[in-house]
């Protein structure tokens with residue numbers, strides 16, 4: 001058996017489908033975001049990052065960086081163990097209290113990433129419920145799908161944000177059967193938002209539990225940055241809120257917040273929580289500083305909203321195919337895997353702008369796009385430069401200039 005041949009063939013398939021992923025080698029510069037350095041075979045070159053999930057630039061906030069540096073000096077680099085075996089350090093205990101308070105829940109539990117929180121959190125909750133049926137939105141993130149699969153529970157997928165379909169599935173399941181509805185608040189690729197209140201109405205009517213992924217909303221929405229459920233006044237009705245510390249909070253890690261009983265059950269049963277080393281104390285301290293800052297400060301959220309609106313307006317005025325969204329996510333539709341890669345390459349090499357192409361399976365085939373995420377640090381001059389560079393790129397590649405309706409669930 002020529003094992004190497006199989007791996008080479010697997011890669012050749014990806015390349016033939018133009019889905020082979022190439023990573024940019026980026027050196028971030030604290031205090032200069034979104035400016036960074038890109039390392040190339042020909043040497044380092046300057047670049048402006050337009051596709052970061054560090055949505056508010058909190059990864060370079062002085063309080064956050066200082067908390068990390070100071071804690072590392074005082075407590076060292078690593079946690080030294082799993083949570084059960086000497087790894088429950090004081091900063092992670094403080095972080096969990098901070099997150100429970102953020103979401104006004106009884107308790108919170110931190111994982112090594114948002115991916116792990118979903119994969120092991122959903123799996124554990126659904127496995128503990130006898131004969132559980134999981135109702136899962138069709139556009140849920142890969143980490144949620146993994147949790148659903150790993151739970152071994154039966155699952156029914158409802159069409160994206162389609163409440164009539166969700167209601168049919170709930171009704172068919174019957175009131176007595178344990179049911180878990182898993183969905184997101186902000187869908188990160190189309191930038192649309194779930195009708196959280198209506199999901200909660202249905203959950204109450206049919207006796208289901210609710211699990212929401214607020215990964216692209218925490219820090220950004222709601223008066224204290226607790227997410228869209230907070231903004232919409234629905235936070236108290238959601239059973240489990242999942243979030244990340246790696247996006248708007250600018251660090252790394254994930255969490256769930258819920259009742260004492262749910263959190264304690266997950267803490268006691270979830271393999272992805274139990275059998276892995278705790279996040280470092282420095283990361284926990286930095287994340288706590290970030291969450292605490294964004295609970296009190298509106299400045300970052302307001303500045304981001306302003307620069308997002310200006311970016312959307314500038315791109316639309318230039319006739320670029322920007323997808324209308326009610327959020328901070330600005331998708332620019334290309335709808336072809338080869339062309340989206342060519343556009344991204346040209347923006348990077350000719351204009352020094354970094355916007356990673358988004359391909360299948362992250363989005364459905366035929367909906368390939370550039371996903372632009374303006375932050376408070378993308379000033380008006382950078383936005384004007386982006387619009388000019390995109391127009392040059394669109395013209396050079398012969399891409400269509402046309403307004404876009406919102407992507408529908410059918411795509």
Ligand SMILES: *Cc1c(COP(=O)(O)O)cnc(C)c1O
Nearest residue numbers: 113114115141188215244246253
């Ligand atoms: C990024 C992402 C995650 C995973 O969060 P990480 O902290 O990056 O592991 C989970 N859910 C959604 C919707 C995401 O986009």
